[in-house]
Amino acid sequence: MSKTKNYCYGFCFLVSITINILFSINLYVGGGDKKQDESSVGLSWSTKAAAEAEYVASISCSGHGRAYLDGSIYEGEPICECYDCYVGADCAELSPGCAADANSGDPIFMEPFWMQNAADSAVVISGWHRMSYRYADYTTMSIELEKYIRKMHSIVGNAVTEGRYLVFGIGSTQLLNAAVYALSSENSSTPSNVLASIPFYSIYKAQTMFFNSENFQFEGDTNSWQSNNSTNNMDVVEFVTSPNNPDGELKTSVLGGKTIYDHAYFWPHFTPITGPSDHDLMIFTLSKLTGHAGTRFGWAVIKDKDVYEKVLNYISVADLGISKDTQLRVLKLLKKAVEGDGKPIFEFAYNKMRDRWERLSSVFSKSTRFSIQQRHPLHCNFFNETRLPSPAYAWVKCEREEESDCGAVLEAGNIKGRSGSIFSAKDRYVRLSLIKSQDDFELLLQRLTELVSLENSGVETM
Amino acid sequence: MSKTKNYCYGFCFLVSITINILFSINLYVGGGDKKQDESSVGLSWSTKAAAEAEYVASISCSGHGRAYLDGSIYEGEPICECYDCYVGADCAELSPGCAADANSGDPIFMEPFWMQNAADSAVVISGWHRMSYRYADYTTMSIELEKYIRKMHSIVGNAVTEGRYLVFGIGSTQLLNAAVYALSSENSSTPSNVLASIPFYSIYKAQTMFFNSENFQFEGDTNSWQSNNSTNNMDVVEFVTSPNNPDGELKTSVLGGKTIYDHAYFWPHFTPITGPSDHDLMIFTLSKLTGHAGTRFGWAVIKDKDVYEKVLNYISVADLGISKDTQLRVLKLLKKAVEGDGKPIFEFAYNKMRDRWERLSSVFSKSTRFSIQQRHPLHCNFFNETRLPSPAYAWVKCEREEESDCGAVLEAGNIKGRSGSIFSAKDRYVRLSLIKSQDDFELLLQRLTELVSLENSGVETM
Structure with a gap:
């Protein structure tokens, strides 16, 4: 790797240029009856932070990782943090045989929504923002x-x-x-x-x-x-x-x-x-x-x-x-x-979950070894439509008498779930998370498909 | 008040202009051996948040208050939240007879340092920043x-x-x-x-x-x-x-x-x-x-x-x-x-505290009714100098036998402290905070000066 100091050269220069241009443009936009020098503002002190954030966001991690402002640094430069199962400097390589991790309830399925709405969801926190224990009304809640x-x-x-x-x-x-x-x-x-x-x-x-x-x-x-x-x-x-x-x-x-x-x-x-x-x-x-x-x-x-x-x-x-x-x-x-009365965010999130459930249900419908929970349609007042629920987790049951440790069965199929006993239930059940990243879901589906196809071919692991 | 909608007119226009100019300038600054399209970045999605933060920061509250991004809104516009004892739309008026509140340990004395270092202390948080429970190393600490x-x-x-x-x-x-x-x-x-x-x-x-x-x-x-x-x-x-x-x-x-x-x-x-x-x-x-x-x-x-x-x-x-x-x-x-090996911040903070202690000590030196804790010089390795401590709080004692409730004595002098019994000590003691804002400290010093001068004039409250 020969990236040494590029970050500071490119980055510091960028920040300096940005600030200079913004100062020389001297954006002053006043409005109505307010005094010009009070209501108007030219971007100044926030540009450095903005440039830092945009620089880090622009680092390509092949869609399988992310660089962060507070993330890993290599030779002075922020580098990609790869998602599970991806490796390499730009996270482009899939690690062969990597297990599908469906254990945690990390709700990364929503990340694309926020990336699509970057301008409306970013926030600048000034160095002097709310230093007090309390708000002006003496409470600790906004x-x-x-x-x-x-x-x-x-x-x-x-x-x-x-x-x-x-x-x-x-x-x-x-x-x-x-x-x-x-x-x-x-x-x-x-x-x-x-x-x-x-x-x-x-x-x-x-x-x-x-x-x-x-x-x-x-x-x-x-x-x-x-x-x-x-x-x-x-x-x-x-x-x-x-x-x-x-x-x-x-x-x-x-x-x-x-x-x-x-x-x-x-x-x-x-x-x-x-x-x-x-x-x-x-x-x-x-x-x-x-x-x-x-x-x-x-x-x-x-x-x-x-x-x-x-x-x-x-x-x-x-x-x-x-x-x-x-x-x-x-x-x-x-x-x-x-x-938009919540329509954009909930439609995004619902469509994701519905798609995942449709694909998951299709896989489990081919299995007699594994089952998932039944879902029953109900009227949703918010969407004004009768719909099936699309829960955050699949609650998988191993149907064969002898497979009482369902977590171990899935583990042998390279799938990590959360065993039933963690929920004070039987280990014949396993929870699989459906709300992680698209990469995680795709790998989970692939591993489940493999497991179910083995079942139908008569060649089984475990 | 006829400020209605000025905020949105002025503000939205500003944001729109800023984004347009930044896009048309199309700042591309590459560096070294990195691909142009990866290392370079033009400010885009962060400008709206930056403009919002700078607009709010530019609202004048006469140095006796602050407008915040998450603060009070009047007719769609962020307004000043005045510090204790200040009132009015721009917090310019001192409320007569207002008590000096030296109760809490709110460390607002450091606020000017961060305002002076605005560009280096602001941070932009993107909408998709760190959505997971964990960092890449599976811990919850950066x-x-x-x-x-x-x-x-x-x-x-x-x-x-x-x-x-x-x-x-x-x-x-x-x-x-x-x-x-x-x-x-x-x-x-x-x-x-x-x-x-x-x-x-x-x-x-x-x-x-x-x-x-x-x-x-x-x-x-x-x-x-x-x-x-x-x-x-x-x-x-x-x-x-x-x-x-x-x-x-x-x-x-x-x-x-x-x-x-x-x-x-x-x-x-x-x-x-x-x-x-x-x-x-x-x-x-x-x-x-x-x-x-x-x-x-x-x-x-x-x-x-x-x-x-x-x-x-x-x-x-x-x-x-x-x-x-x-x-x-x-x-x-x-x-x-x-x-700067911490010199700028600790010199700022130490100078503030030393000044406050010098002025406070001067007032108490004229009193026999009240005393404060003794301070003893020690060698400070950091500043490489022998110095007096400058604690965050004055621990005030009411010296007169009959004044066993020192909090009440100060309260009658329009000073709010924290009574000794809150620290499981005697109420003959009161803690006064010296780390609040400059306004708070000035008012505290004024009220203490009044109290001590009454003592010397023979006309006393309580």
């Missing part, structure tokens, strides 16, 4: 951002937010635990019982056990608990995940006590929106709405003022609030997302 | 950022980081609690005892009590505990805050057991750096280094691998990591901060 979150729910029609309180958190993750603290008994001699219905998202159990509070204890599955406890002990905090992670089912409370509705996936690209959710405590996350998992931003919609104050207090004691930089970026993304 | 944090410690000489692990957190706040979990007993029948030395930062107690874990319990002051417990129970987790909040003292461990060193204020603008801290678990925060409290970013420097993994696990279970947007911004800020 009022403007709250407005756009409410607007998003109103457009989509997936949650009642009128007269409800909002609290922001570090992803939905932090809010799940904040909600458990807020709903639990404060009498430590009788801790509240935290439950969920199998199969459930593993973090509910992991968090509740990790924090090991005297206020609550994890009691596992709602159905088992109900049959063992009748009505003797109703101090329960129940997680209801709807649509469910891993299987996409629309769920309701089993126990009917205090309930945390995890609505991470309750958006039109994953499920028909049959009406607004109207529960006491609902949790959403940006990750599964716009695809920005790395931003770590979620929110809770809360009916009761006392619970709201407890959740707010949790955030304050744990972290003194959420990054202002993050809040600014989320605001910019949501401003774009609500444009 | 390697580049870690490098700059280590570089900063190496330049300043305030902490040993070679061979140590780093973990990022949501401010130091989150890491304080993560450290308590990591160092506590996992045997719930004998919870660890969490202690600190009076006067101490209130969040240690608040967090430990709030999470109410079976693994630990808050036991208050180290000295009281020591005299009551001899050596019977050494399962302790001790917070040592050095320099101390509220009084700026350099502290060491009292109990000599497991210790969390909170080094939030261990930077050359607050205290002479006599040598690198070399403890097992040290916690730092961006807030008191660069002044970006709103960014919520801190880090722990950890010697033991087992403890490191436990702190990392806490962050993962609590939040699935730290915002990638935040990490990108922190990287940009630290790149600027380490320039």
